[in-house]
Amino acid sequence: MSRVIGPGAALGVLGSGQLGRMFALAARRMGYRVHTFSPEEDSPTGQVADLEVTAPYEDLDALRTFAGGVEVVTFEFENVPSEAVDAIEALAPVRPSGVALHTAQERAREKTFLADRGIPTAPFARAATLDELWEAVARVGTPAVIKTAAFGYDGKGQHKVTTPADIEHIWTAIGHQEAVVEKFISLQAEISVVAARGATGEVAEYIPFENRHRNHILDVTTVPAAIPPAIAAQAAEITREILRGLQYVGVLCVEFFLSTDGELLVNEIAPRPHNSGHLTIDAALTSQFEQQVRAICGLPLGSPEIPRPAAMANLLGELWVDGEPNWAAACRFTDVKLHLYGKTDPRPGRKMGHLTAVARTVEEAQDRVLAARDALLI
Ligand SMILES: Nc1ncnc2c1ncn2[C@@H]1O[C@H](COP(=O)(O)OP(=O)(O)O)[C@@H](O)[C@H]1O
Ligand SMILES: [Mg+2]
The missing domain is CATH 3.30.470.20 (ATP-grasp fold, B domain)
Structure with a gap:
């Protein structure tokens, strides 16, 4: 049984954008205190939080101090490095857990998790090299969408492939990063x-x-x-x-x-x-x-x-x-x-x-x- 964290307690948010801001507004209305941690100053979350900590996610000492001051930590965007989450998990519960974050952080892992449970997704294949990208597009068929495996949002890192002739320049455009090829769905x-x-x-x-x-x-x-x-x-x-x-x-x-x-x-x-x-x-x-x-x-x-x-x-x-x-x-x-x-x-x-x-x-x-x-x- 997990303990109830009642109003008055301090809640930590990793990240400081609009999602953190709306979380902080809801939490403060209910009587909680909110501490936010991100590399930014005067952030959307920081403007409405009780405490805004400004430090890089790589600064593990700053993260530990932050974690020591709150009862629970959540995050508002999923591209927080997993080392940061691990450092915090040693000191305060992180919800959702680092394991859940890890699964959803990367498209190939996420799709494998879904496929293992028989949950339908668009047909996909992963690729870490240009040769694998050729193979993956051949397997999935065109039209397809090439997406970088990690750190994509709002369509960033996505390219539509209509003919295999597109593959090489897309590989350059995504900076030779690991990718997922997905069938284009009508x-x-x-x-x-x-x-x-x-x-x-x-x-x-x-x-x-x-x-x-x-x-x-x-x-x-x-x-x-x-x-x-x-x-x-x-x-x-x-x-x-x-x-x-x-x-x-x-x-x-x-x-x-x-x-x-x-x-x-x-x-x-x-x-x-x-x-x-x-x-x-x-x-x-x-x-x-x-x-x-x-x-x-x-x-x-x-x-x-x-x-x-x-x-x-x-x-x-x-x-x-x-x-x-x-x-x-x-x-x-x-x-x-x-x-x-x-x-x-x-x-x-x-x-x-x-x-x-x-x-x-x-x-x-x-x-x-x-x-x-x-x-x-x-
Ligand atoms: N395989 C696909 N087939 C058709 N449309 C797609 C496909 N993948 C992405 N899109 C379009 O692009 C949008 C953004 O893609 P998504 O994978 O959700 O990336 P992001 O992480 O940027 O939200 C989708 O909501 C959809 O409109
Ligand atoms: Mg999306």
């Missing part, structure tokens, strides 16, 4: 299931979210997803199996492809709250961040119910090209909630914030967030 929809598993094995998942991407970056999320109930049930069951298989404690997200043939495939696992789950802050009885606090502190999980249709639109750095967006115009949409992450350096593709609306129908919720987003450029 998509009917992309959905995600965000779920929490508590210290006692209790699981609570949200109904699936439907995600639309632009340039490989999430653009709009809506709920409920326009998918058959049997697919929703299958996605929930697969997510539960992944949580059990990883002996997971915390919040994770499983991204799925629904192919035009009606096949449900796991795309990837994010071992943390997810961009598609941001609408839970305004639309669910318990947000994904409160759920993360509850799970890592050994508290009972909250209700994942989402009573009404909702939509979320991301605000990317592009909106800043001509200076500060028109916040007053967007705030005239009084039923749309504005979330900004406190970042000071807008760049194309960078997630700066999001908008959420709850409405009677999915279409209405989506129209509202899109209209409010358009108003930012008036």
Whole structure:
């Protein structure tokens, strides 16, 4: 039985971006203290935390001091070096565990974990050399997607291969890194299931979210997803199996492809709250961040119910090209909630914030967030 970490305790977050910020806001509302550790200063998380520690992830002494000051440590992005996690695990519980992080950190390991459990993914093959890349593309067939095995996010490190003639320049473009070749799937929809598993094995998942991407970056999320109930049930069951298989404690997200043939495939696992789950802050009885606090502190999980249709639109750095967006115009949409992450350096593709609306129908919720987003450029 794990001990309950009650309000008043200090919780540690590795990483200091927007996910850490929203976690910190949820934790502080519940009366916890939050300490964040990252190489950045005046970070999105640091701005709302009780303590911001600025040091490189390689500084094991700084990590040990940080771990000594908190009751439990979680992380907000998965590319923290495993040595950092090991150093902390000796001093404070890390939830989700270093083992779960290790599995989800690298695409080939993640896909092998899924394949071992008979969970369907896009056909894939791994490659560590140019020769292996040729073989892998031949085995998977074209069109395919070549993805770097580690450190990919928002489509970075991904290249589509339509003919084998592309292989050599892609190998150069990815810097000769280990890669995974995946069959290109013709998509009917992309959905995600965000779920929490508590210290006692209790699981609570949200109904699936439907995600639309632009340039490989999430653009709009809506709920409920326009998918058959049997697919929703299958996605929930697969997510539960992944949580059990990883002996997971915390919040994770499983991204799925629904192919035009009606096949449900796991795309990837994010071992943390997810961009598609941001609408839970305004639309669910318990947000994904409160759920993360509850799970890592050994508290009972909250209700994942989402009573009404909702939509979320991301605000990317592009909106800043001509200076500060028109916040007053967007705030005239009084039923749309504005979330900004406190970042000071807008760049194309960078997630700066999001908008959420709850409405009677999915279409209405989506129209509202899109209209409010358009108003930012008036
Ligand atoms: N095999 C594939 N077939 C079709 N589309 C894909 C495939 N792999 C990736 N994509 C598209 O690119 C997006 C980002 O890819 P993903 O593997 O999730 O990487 P990231 O780690 O960058 O999120 C996906 O959500 C999907 O829209
Ligand atoms: Mg993804």
